[in-house]
Amino acid sequence: MSAPKRQKSAKDVPYELIYWPGNPGRGEFVRLALEEAGADYTDTAHAEKGMDQVLSQIDTENVGDNSNPPPLAPPILRHGDLVISQTSNILLYLGPRLGLVPPAEGEDGDPDxxxxxxxxxxxxxxxxxxxxxxxxxxxxxxxxxxxxxxxxxxxxxxxxxxxxxxxxxxxxxxxxxxxxxxxxxxxxxxxxxxxxxxxxxxxxxxxxxxxxxxxxxxxxxxxxxxxxxxxxxxxxxxxxxxxxxxxxxxxxxxxxxxxxxxxxxxxxxxxxxx
Ligand SMILES: N[C@@H](CCC(=O)N[C@@H](CS)C(=O)NCC(=O)O)C(=O)O
CATH class of the missing domain: 1.20.1050.10 (Glutathione S-transferase Yfyf (Class Pi); Chain A, domain 2)
Structure with missing residues (x-):
């Protein structure tokens, strides 16, 4: 019997790093985590119209959406319907997902x-x-x-x-x-x-x-x-x-x-x- 096909969850999508093109900046702290983990991600630093994407996020007209407040400044991470900013906050989200912190659960779990x-x-x-x-x-x-x-x-x-x-x-x-x-x-x-x-x-x-x-x-x-x-x-x-x-x-x-x-x-x- 073949294994059941995994359902694609809302978060089973590439990470999107939204950061200024042209220099590593604070985006690099996020990029290195994604690179070390071999994660599937897109990066406005290398996208056509990447700058426009950054600017639209931090536009003073942007009030966010039903769940996400607007970010003030990049780096910004979009993952499915989640949009978050602040370098260390992004890393806090990515760390467990990318295996860049010890597991919280299990026999040797280290929740702290x-x-x-x-x-x-x-x-x-x-x-x-x-x-x-x-x-x-x-x-x-x-x-x-x-x-x-x-x-x-x-x-x-x-x-x-x-x-x-x-x-x-x-x-x-x-x-x-x-x-x-x-x-x-x-x-x-x-x-x-x-x-x-x-x-x-x-x-x-x-x-x-x-x-x-x-x-x-x-x-x-x-x-x-x-x-x-x-x-x-x-x-x-x-x-x-x-x-x-x-x-x-x-x-x-x-x-x-x-x-x-x-x-x-x-x-x-x-x-x-x-
Ligand atoms: N504490 C924030 C600082 C964010 C930040 O200052 N981003 C810079 C680029 S590295 C920026 O574009 N700032 C625009 C501004 O502060 O007006 C973080 O760690 O993400």
Whole structure:
């Protein structure tokens, strides 16, 4: 007897990532989860009229629909009749569906894992994404960088000297802790979406502040953080993705390289900043 044909449920459809074309931005945190899982997804970054799709979502005339409030800003995920925004919220939805968190149920079920993993992802997004954005836009997101260069330099000095070591030191401590389990991963001895977020955040900071990251590497204070970075980069699906045309170059997004903000080693403290 042949197996009964599976009914296509409303959610048995490709994921749709709605994000600005032209730079990886915050969309990349979602993209990497979809890529690592080999998920079926579409991406406005590569779609004809992708920009129009983003603009129609965030249009001030958009009031959403019967169930979904309108999003304020991308990344946005559409999955069947669900439309959600906010990077970490999207990852919270995708994590269990893509197998990027331990199962909540079953004999070895870990129902609290999702919230621990989400905490790690949020922390990486706070310090190594949102604060990086503020290094070139410390005064106002609606002003050009050129209109806030002086403040950007002050902010970058503080980022490189204090904030970057603090966050790298924090993740080094997480990786040294028992809850991280065996191997290079942040939680439970297995890859989760928090590892992908940390990888992408470090990749972006490396583009923006190569001198500071180089100093952080040679300090030897964050060995486990860079080991995690290398381990994610070597995941077969991630490696294939990074070499593909789907991976976009950094360009005028969150992670920008301004040589005048790329402060050198002497701005990095010698200790781990814990
Ligand atoms: N906290 C939000 C921030 C979203 C966000 O700032 N998106 C950017 C692109 S990465 C944007 O288009 N912002 C438009 C705006 O803030 O006006 C998240 O993590 O998704």
């Amino acid at each position: 894992a999702l919230y621990r993993i989400n905490g790690l992802a949020l922390t990486a997004l706070d310090g190594l994404c949102n604060e990086v954005h503020d290094t070139h836009h410390p005064m106002a997101a609606s002003l050009y960088y050129e209109d806030q260069k002086e403040e950007s330099l002050r902010k970058s000095k503080d980022f490189v000297k204090n904030r970057l070591p603090k966050f790298l030191g924090y993740f080094q401590r997480v990786l040294e802790g028992k809850a991280s389990g065996d191997g290079p991963w942040l939680y439970g001895g297995r890859l989760t979406y928090a590892d992908l977020v940390l990888f992408q955040a470090i990749d972006g900071v490396t583009f923006a502040f190569p001198k500071a990251i180089s100093a952080a590497k040679t300090s030897g204070n964050y060995l486990y953080v860079f080991r995690l970075y290398d381990a994610v980069k070597e995941r077969p699906k991630i490696k294939e993705y990074l070499a593909s045309k789907r991976r976009q170059n950094y360009l005028n997004g969150i992670y920008r390289h301004y040589p005048e903000l790329d402060l050198d080693e002497e701005n990095m403290p010698q200790s781990s900043g814990n």
